[in-house]
Amino acid sequence: MNLEDRGQEKLFEKQAQIYPQRVWGTYRKLKWIAMTVLFAIYYAVPWIRWDRGPSAPDQAVLIDMHGRRAYFFFIEIWPQEVYYLAAILIFSALMLFAVTSLFGRVWCGYTCPQTVWTDLFVWVERIVQGDRNARLRLDHGKWTFNKIWKKLLTHILWIFIGVTTGGAWVFYFNDAYVLWDQIIHFDISWDVGGWIVALTASTYIMAGFAREQVCTYMCPYARFQSAMFDEDTLIIGYDETRGEERGKHKKGTSWDDRGDCIDCKQCVNVCPTGIDIRDGLQMDCIACGLCVDACNNIMDKIDRPRGLIRYDTLRHIEEGTTVVWQHFLRPRTIFYIVLFSILGGLVFYGLTHRALLELHVSHDRNPLFVKMSDGRIRNGYDIKILNKTHKDHLYKLDVSGIEVLDQKFRGVADVSKKGLFVFANSIGQFKLFIFSNEQKEQRKNVVFKVKEVNDETEADQTTIFISRKKDR
Numbered sequence: 346m347n348l349e350d351r352g353q354e355k356l357f358e359k360q361a362q363i364y365p366q367r368v369w370g371t372y373r374k375l376k377w378i379a380m381t382v383l384f385a386i387y388y389a390v391p392w393i394r395w396d397r398g399p400s401a402p403d404q405a406v407l408i409d410m411h412g413r414r415a416y417f418f419f420i421e422i423w424p425q426e427v428y429y430l431a432a433i434l435i436f437s438a439l440m441l442f443a444v445t446s447l448f449g450r451v452w453c454g455y456t457c458p459q460t461v462w463t464d465l466f467v468w469v470e471r472i473v474q475g476d477r478n479a480r481l482r483l484d485h486g487k488w489t490f491n492k493i494w495k496k497l498l499t500h501i502l503w504i505f506i507g508v509t510t511g512g513a514w515v516f517y518f519n520d521a522y523v524l525w526d527q528i529i530h531f532d533i534s535w536d537v538g539g540w541i542v543a544l545t546a547s548t549y550i551m552a553g554f555a556r557e558q559v560c561t562y563m564c565p566y567a568r569f570q571s572a573m574f575d576e577d578t579l580i581i582g583y584d585e586t587r588g589e590e591r592g593k594h595k596k597g598t599s600w601d602d603r604g605d606c607i608d609c610k611q612c613v614n615v616c617p618t619g620i621d622i623r624d625g626l627q628m629d630c631i632a633c634g635l636c637v638d639a640c641n642n643i644m645d646k647i648d649r650p651r652g653l654i655r656y657d658t659l660r661h662i663e664e665g666t667t668v669v670w671q672h673f674l675r676p677r678t679i680f681y682i683v684l685f686s687i688l689g690g691l692v693f694y695g696l697t698h699r700a701l702l703e704l705h706v707s708h709d710r711n712p713l714f715v716k717m718s719d720g721r722i723r724n725g726y727d728i729k730i731l732n733k734t735h736k737d738h739l740y741k742l743d744v745s746g747i748e749v750l751d752q753k754f755r756g757v758a759d760v761s762k763k764g765l766f767v768f769a770n771s772i773g774q775f776k777l778f779i780f781s782n783e784q785k786e787q788r789k790n791v792v793f794k795v796k797e798v799n800d801e802t803e804a805d806q807t808t809i810f811i812s813r814k815k816d817r
């Protein structure tokens with residue numbers, strides 16, 4: 346006996362399949378344009394070249410895991426500068442907040458990869474299996490030859506899109522031209538193959554099956570975006586005052602004492618998340634605007650004014666009072682815009698003025714010092730010189746703060762009398778021992794300075810010279 350038979354409430358409802366209907370209109374056109382532009386960017390960017398000289402890759406956008414560098418046109422990020430990535434992520438989040446507070450969930454409706462790929466998958470499904478009613482009939486009908494080949498073809502095309510998605514993704518992590526040559530000769534490494542398979546599978550599952558459930562149950566942004574909303578944020582809304590009392594309408598009869606909504610449910614049928622916007626603003630609404638197009642088409646047909654469902658502010662829909670400055674100039678929009686402008690400016694300045702030479706010196710932890718038989722004190726240091734330019738360089742090292750009686754480099758080939766040699770776009774690592782007299786202080790500050798022999802670029806770091814154990 347199941348719960349319902351026992352008179353108890355059923356707490357779980359199976360997810361109902363959604364069959365979005367085809368629709369024409371302004372927002373649908375915008376979605377096609379956004380999709381085309383985004384796909385063009387996604388697939389074209391890895392093929393763009395950017396000359397950085399012989400010591401660095403010439404791919405404009407590349408995350409070089411083996412070389413431990415991220416390249417983005419003129420920007421180059423080393424692992425030591427990962428804070429830039431954190432700053433860029435914070436900047437992107439603030440920009441998203443600002444856009445959301447101004448224009449609502451446009452990110453969700455037009456540019457989120459989940460939306461874009463799902464849109465493409467639904468389009469493929471519609472081309473092969475037909476529009477909403479045909480797909481409903483096919484799914485509820487018996488397994489005939491017609492159903493089998495249509496389903497099979499749909500899944501083959503979905504997998505093909507998944508492969509091209511994963512295939513394009515790996516180009517961002519490898520030289521696109523070299524990798525393409527390897528792919529067509531079936532000569533790829535296991536990690537590249539693994540990533541293509543993983544992205545093919547995730548695209549196929551997310552856009553083919555999970556679809557709106559990702560937005561409704563998985564996406565954290567859907568949960569907290571309401572915190573950025575107020576009555577002056579643009580949303581997709583149903584004008585209840587104008588639409589109610591809803592009901593069927595017979596051609597030629599009066600519109601008096603009734604609303605403009607003829608309860609045709611076209612707005613529900615086209616909705617990719619399957620909701621009824623007439624129930625009010627909901628978390629599931631991704632603001633794609635397709636219900637606006639559907640309703641406007643109906644209004645045109647029944648000769649009523651467009652905009653029963655529209656892209657508008659809540660205040661305007663309810664009170665009819667929003668003015669343009671009120672929408673754009675609100676404390677929250679100003680706050681977000683100022684914040685992301687400041688952070689964006691700082692990140693841009695940092696990236697365009699980053700030091701091309703860095704010096705990292707770390708004092709030996711064990712032993713902290715060694716007392717030589719002649720009474721001199723020896724301290725050991727690991728020195729890293731980061732040459733971020735695309736030219737080889739020779740550096741002179743200078744130590745100040747103590748009297749250096751002797752200095753010895755150990756086990757390093759690239760040290761000569763002329764200086765310390767570091768290849769372009771790489772890190773020179775050196776082990777140095779400094780000898781000095783015992784100092785008055787247990788720990789004395791010393792300054793290490795490296796200077797490029799020819800162009801006088803320099804970097805320094807303060808560290809310590811230890812002479813004896815801690816005074817007790």
Ligand code: SF4
Pocket residue numbers: 588605606607608609610611612613623639640643653654
């Ligand atoms: S499409 Fe417009 S008229 Fe039709 S049900 Fe939706 S709101 Fe009402």
Ligand code: SF4
Pocket residue numbers: 581612615616617618619620621622629630631632633634635636637
């Ligand atoms: S309610 Fe309208 S805007 Fe919201 S997701 Fe559905 S179709 Fe898109």
